[in-house]
Amino acid sequence: MTAQIPILVVVIPLVSSFFCPLMGLWRKGLCYFWAVVALSLCVLASFNTLLTVVETGTIRYRLGGWAPPFGIEYVVDHLNAMMLVLVSVISLIVAIYSKRSVEQELPEKITYFYTVFLLQVTGFLGIVITGDLFNLYVFLEIGSLAGYALIAVGEDGAPLATFRYIVMGTIGACFYLLGVGYIYISTGSLNMADVQQLLPQLYDSKVILTAVAFLLAGLAVKMALFPVHVWLPDAYAKAPSATSALLAPLMTKISLYVMIRVLFSVFEPHLSIERLPITDIMVWAGFLAILGGAVMALAQTDFKRMLCYVVVAEVGYIVGGVGLANAIAIKGAILHILNDAVMTAGLFAVAGIVMYKTKSHNISDFHGLFKKMPFTMATFVVGALSIIGVPPTCGFFSKWYLIHGAVIAKHWAFLGALLLSSLISVVLFFRVIEIGFVFQPSHEGDTHSGGHTVTMDEAPASMLVPTVVIAMAIILIGLYNQTILSNLITFAVPKL
Amino acid sequence: MRILSLMTAVLVGATLIYGSMDMPRWGDPQSPASSHVSPHYLRHSMEDTATPNVVTSILGDYRGYDTLGETTVIFTAGMACILLLRRGRKR
Amino acid sequence: MFEFIVGYYNYWMYVGLMMIGFYAMMAKRNLMKKIIGMNIFQSAIILFYVSTSVKKGGVTVPILEHAHEAHEAHHAVDIMQYANPLPHVLMLTAIVVMVATLGVAVAICIMIHRRYHTLEEDEIITSIKRG
Numbered sequence: 001m002t003a004q005i006p007i008l009v010v011v012i013p014l015v016s017s018f019f020c021p022l023m024g025l026w027r028k029g030l031c032y033f034w035a036v037v038a039l040s041l042c043v044l045a046s047f048n049t050l051l052t053v054v055e056t057g058t059i060r061y062r063l064g065g066w067a068p069p070f071g072i073e074y075v076v077d078h079l080n081a082m083m084l085v086l087v088s089v090i091s092l093i094v095a096i097y098s099k100r101s102v103e104q105e106l107p108e109k110i111t112y113f114y115t116v117f118l119l120q121v122t123g124f125l126g127i128v129i130t131g132d133l134f135n136l137y138v139f140l141e142i143g144s145l146a147g148y149a150l151i152a153v154g155e156d157g158a159p160l161a162t163f164r165y166i167v168m169g170t171i172g173a174c175f176y177l178l179g180v181g182y183i184y185i186s187t188g189s190l191n192m193a194d195v196q197q198l199l200p201q202l203y204d205s206k207v208i209l210t211a212v213a214f215l216l217a218g219l220a221v222k223m224a225l226f227p228v229h230v231w232l233p234d235a236y237a238k239a240p241s242a243t244s245a246l247l248a249p250l251m252t253k254i255s256l257y258v259m260i261r262v263l264f265s266v267f268e269p270h271l272s273i274e275r276l277p278i279t280d281i282m283v284w285a286g287f288l289a290i291l292g293g294a295v296m297a298l299a300q301t302d303f304k305r306m307l308c309y310v311v312v313a314e315v316g317y318i319v320g321g322v323g324l325a326n327a328i329a330i331k332g333a334i335l336h337i338l339n340d341a342v343m344t345a346g347l348f349a350v351a352g353i354v355m356y357k358t359k360s361h362n363i364s365d366f367h368g369l370f371k372k373m374p375f376t377m378a379t380f381v382v383g384a385l386s387i388i389g390v391p392p393t394c395g396f397f398s399k400w401y402l403i404h405g406a407v408i409a410k411h412w413a414f415l416g417a418l419l420l421s422s423l424i425s426v427v428l429f430f431r432v433i434e435i436g437f438v439f440q441p442s443h444e445g446d447t448h449s450g451g452h453t454v455t456m457d458e459a460p461a462s463m464l465v466p467t468v469v470i471a472m473a474i475i476l477i478g479l480y481n482q483t484i485l486s487n488l489i490t491f492a493v494p495k496l
Numbered sequence: 497m498r499i500l501s502l503m504t505a506v507l508v509g510a511t512l513i514y515g516s517m518d519m520p521r522w523g524d525p526q527s528p529a530s531s532h533v534s535p536h537y538l539r540h541s542m543e544d545t546a547t548p549n550v551v552t553s554i555l556g557d558y559r560g561y562d563t564l565g566e567t568t569v570i571f572t573a574g575m576a577c578i579l580l581l582r583r584g585r586k587r
Numbered sequence: 588m589f590e591f592i593v594g595y596y597n598y599w600m601y602v603g604l605m606m607i608g609f610y611a612m613m614a615k616r617n618l619m620k621k622i623i624g625m626n627i628f629q630s631a632i633i634l635f636y637v638s639t640s641v642k643k644g645g646v647t648v649p650i651l652e653h654a655h656e657a658h659e660a661h662h663a664v665d666i667m668q669y670a671n672p673l674p675h676v677l678m679l680t681a682i683v684v685m686v687a688t689l690g691v692a693v694a695i696c697i698m699i700h701r702r703y704h705t706l707e708e709d710e711i712i713t714s715i716k717r718g
Binding site for chain 1: 512515529530536537561562571573584
């Protein structure tokens with residue numbers, strides 16, 4: 001039984017999503033609990049996979065018993081296992097958090113929301129765990145279709161934002177499929193490990209060059225790399241709170257994971273770093289993304305849109321870190337994938353709580369929230385400090401490794417962008433914190449005391465507890481980052 | 497905007513055609529795609545799966561997981577359309 | 588020269604078709620025309636893949652003939668007689684994905700039409716700006 005756990009990680013959310021509409025026909029409130037139970041089992045399976053990988057090395061699971069390259073194979077190594085745990089834990093936390101928010105924003109659509117939620121998680125897990133190029137495309141499309149639906153049921157303006165996302169997302173997925181097609185035409189195989197063996201004699205071929213270009217271009221659209229990031233701010237700002245808390249941390253990070261896989265496990269580091277200037281282009285792309293995201297974030301008055309531009313800047317950190325192409329920078333980039341997913345989940349969870357309580361996500365509506373919702377705003381402060389990069393939060397440590405890697409690679413422009421964006425983040429978040437401390441009794445006010453005391457009107461427990469758990473995780477990951485690095489990430493970095 | 501789109505489309509098309517210069521000729525029986533994995537499917541389809549239709553045996557057996565994924569895609573699209581289009585009863 | 592063209596013209600044709608769809612997705616203002624462009628783009632990719640499965644000298648579909656008798660008698664399968672089955676399989680899945688994406692895109696167009704009563708992008712943006 002335990003040998004089948006890798007497939008259970010994907011099958012559990014998939015099968016439970018089949019039963020979710022039936023649960024909804026019986027009683028609507030059951031869907032939430034069904035989704036939470038399914039995702040808890042999924043978290044257990046993914047932790048089991050992680051422990052197995054740490055103890056015994058890479059897991060290779062053959063689907064249907066057929067040997068690769070004739071059948072499909074799941075390959076779980078350290079990078080994979082970390083991503084599996086990350087995706088399943090964040091999905092569980094967001095699912096627990098989503099109850100009140102979905103009841104308020106989408107009262108008639110609860111059943112199908114949780115069905116599509118589970119399908120989205122299935123898509124993510126399927127992308128992360130597979131070792132076959134075409135299987136990745138199939139699960140990428142499952143995740144994309146579910147994402148389109150989850151975003152389009154948001155507020156006014158969400159359908160148009162989703163339509164733009166569909167057009168750009170389909171271009172990205174089709175470019176990925178074209179890249180896979182070119183690899184298939186020149187090597188004859190679709191299995192990642194097999195292609196890695198067959199490629200070295202084909203490095204001079206124009207077909208492989210084009211394949212790399214199209215794979216990376218398609219993934220760049222999916223990960224919202226500047227300048228093809230234009231779909232992200234509209235889509236994630238107008239989506240329902242539970243959707244943006246699920247998609248914003250995970251979708252871009254999973255596309256970044258696929259990019260790392262393609263660059264280092266399908267095309268060897270020799271090709272990606274030495275023969276082609278891919279990594280040089282990546283550092284400059286990261287540089288532009290960091291500066292572009294940070295500057296655009298300053299101009300926003302809507303809290304969620306500001307966070308979306310912060311996400312664009314974070315993608316720039318990771319792309320630039322991988323592009324610096326030394327072991328320390330890549331360690332920092334992989335650690336930053338973990339950290340950024342947790343930080344972004346926490347910040348979007350705070351945005352969702354503010355939306356639930358004040359029915360708005362405008363920065364100017366943050367008045368007095370520090371008195372009304374102290375625990376929520378404490379989580380916000382922890383998340384903000386982590387994005388700025390203050391120890392002992394996790395953001396500091398990954399930024400430290402990225403800066404160290406930039407110094408080793410002597411890439412001063414990227415180093416400057418890293419430091420400048422920390423300064424800009426300080427301005428960004430302190431602006432919100434300042435507004436939060438000022439209370440303007442312009443609305444109903446309180447009738448009891450007649451003075452300026454504010455009653456504490458904290459978020460419901462089902463929303464608050466997951467958010468606080470994420471805040472504690474931000475600090476714990478920071479404190480234990482050496483353990484995570486030495487046991488997991490050091491093995492995930494490719495041999496350069 | 498139209499000029500930019502036209503230039504992008506021409507650039508992408510030119511890159512694709514440039515990439516196709518080194519491809520095996522159309523219909524080459526010794527191309528890597530026809531001589532690496534496919535002969536195994538054609539030769540062993542009868543003994544592994546007892547199915548003369550090789551496309552079915554790959555779809556249902558060797559790469560059956562992709563077919564599960566495809567079925568899930570249809571299910572996801574169906575659930576997505578219900579989520580998007582179903583209007584609640586007017587109270 | 589002629590052999591060069593004959594060797595590659597299928598790839599070029601399908602790339603041209605892809606670029607027609609790609610241009611339509613980006614440049615057209617009407618949402619339905621963008622969806623039609625998306626369909627053309629994805630269909631061209633499917634045709635591109637399937638065209639690589641043919642082998643020169645006349646091949647037939649990859650369904651083994653007289654398979655049961657040949658299997659009983661342990662005759663070998665002549666692979667030169669059959670087309671490459673793998674691209675067909677991959678593209679069956681890709682066709683399904685294409686149709687599913689088309690369905691969700693048109694559902695979103697229905698949502699947009701219910702709200703704004705138009706499918707022209709310019710008019711929708713004007714309508715949003717007017718509030």
